[in-house]
Amino acid sequence: MPTIVLSAADRPPSDLRGGAVTVGNFDGVHRGHASLIAALKNAGRQVGGPAVALTFDPHPMTLLAPGRISAPLTTLADRTELLHAAGADAVVVLRTTPELLAIQARDFLAEVLGNQFSVKAVVEGYNFRFGQKRAGDVELLRTWCREQQVDLTIVPPLLHEGEPVSSGRVRGALTAGDVGDALNLLCRPYRLRGTVAKGAKRGRSLGFPTANLDRPETLVPGDGVYAGRAVLPDGAVWPAAANIGPNPTFGENLRKVEAHLIGFEGDLYGRPLALDFVARLRDLQKFAGPEALVKQLRHDVAEAKRLAGERAAP
Numbered sequence: 001m002p003t004i005v006l007s008a009a010d011r012p013p014s015d016l017r018g019g020a021v022t023v024g025n026f027d028g029v030h031r032g033h034a035s036l037i038a039a040l041k042n043a044g045r046q047v048g049g050p051a052v053a054l055t056f057d058p059h060p061m062t063l064l065a066p067g068r069i070s071a072p073l074t075t076l077a078d079r080t081e082l083l084h085a086a087g088a089d090a091v092v093v094l095r096t097t098p099e100l101l102a103i104q105a106r107d108f109l110a111e112v113l114g115n116q117f118s119v120k121a122v123v124e125g126y127n128f129r130f131g132q133k134r135a136g137d138v139e140l141l142r143t144w145c146r147e148q149q150v151d152l153t154i155v156p157p158l159l160h161e162g163e164p165v166s167s168g169r170v171r172g173a174l175t176a177g178d179v180g181d182a183l184n185l186l187c188r189p190y191r192l193r194g195t196v197a198k199g200a201k202r203g204r205s206l207g208f209p210t211a212n213l214d215r216p217e218t219l220v221p222g223d224g225v226y227a228g229r230a231v232l233p234d235g236a237v238w239p240a241a242a243n244i245g246p247n248p249t250f251g252e253n254l255r256k257v258e259a260h261l262i263g264f265e266g267d268l269y270g271r272p273l274a275l276d277f278v279a280r281l282r283d284l285q286k287f288a289g290p291e292a293l294v295k296q297l298r299h300d301v302a303e304a305k306r307l308a309g310e311r312a313a314p
Contacts, residue, residue: 003080003091005057008100011116012052016090019049020121020151021113023130025167026055028073029082031187032125032158032165037086039155040123044089047120047151053088054112055079056096063096071219073170075193105131109144121151128154160185177222179277189228189276193217194257196268206290208297210243210258211268213275220244220257225281227304230261231274238264241297241304242275248286249293260297262305278308 006012020043026033037053044051057076061069074082080091094100094112103111108131113119122145130136138154145152157164165185173181174190182190197214211230223245230240238261246253259275261268281303287293 003084003093005093005095007095007097008103008112012092016050016052016092017116017118018047018120019052019089019117020044020047020123021052021054021117021119022123023054023113024125024128025059026053026079026083027059027167028170028186029079029086030165030167030170030185031160033083034086034187035158036123036125036155037083037088039153041087041089043121043123043151043153049120050089051087052090052092052117053083054092054094054117055083056100057093058096060096060101063098063101070171071216073167073174073219074191075217078191078193102132105136105140106144107131108136109141113150114148119150121153123153123155125155126157171219174219174221177224177280179221179226179280182221182277189278190221191218191231192220192257192275192277194273196271196273198269199256199258206294206297208241208260208294208301210260211273213257213259213273216257221277223255223284225284225300226277227279227281227307228259229276229278229308230259230264231276232268233272238262239305239308240275241281241300242277243284245284248284249289260301262301 004012004016020040022036022040040051040053059069059072076093083091113122122141124138124141126138128138128141142152163169170182170185173185179190192213194213194216196211199210199212221244226242228240228242230238240259240261242257242259244257245255281300287296
């Protein structure tokens, strides 16, 4: 089933009604979200209806506290694709509006889940909050489901190394540059998206041309040098060595995202590019001059190629 975009007042298509629904932002679609979707799929089978993941765009905090909103872990397109891949039969995106955010918690259950989706089952996480000012909680949901004779599944936290997997934990790992920990929490490499812009072309003069990622759409990991894979718009995948941060060797303080696509030749300016982070190679450092930097870059590229693999065709 395709992804459907609705307002809070819209009635979904008939084939999305009468099944199981889960509601959430699902930023990152991490392992905890995957366990929730697995339970959703099972609940849909039990009631003989679709398994529907209901999410929001933009994130509610964009309207409620725009100065406090963090960069997302996934674009909307990636989020919906990942939810489908996790097992959701359909993904419904509710447009976030002031009117939606003003709906009282119990009214949200009655109007959206009850009247619009005619749910037979609801699946949520142990810390689910909803409605105006996030006043609704699992106990209110439990009461409503009991009154409406709707099946309810509360999914416990998924633990990794003794702590719950969460979007905040993924964000913390990335901010610290620990893309390995983020990979374990996501069960896939973290993906950064942006558009290639023209830079100073210093990498080209050193023998390591780079694609400069401008206007990143998702959270930029902490400063450092990384092994990764660059995904082109045609689906081709190239191993890459990526540098995030300033360039202290040349006295540059501007924080940038630069990726050397190993073995690639061509013009990427103005094209979208995705970077999948496989491993952190080292911290940034200031070198004595270009020769010392080039020596280190050769080592970085060899390590990135070893860790990220050879080029993969689309």
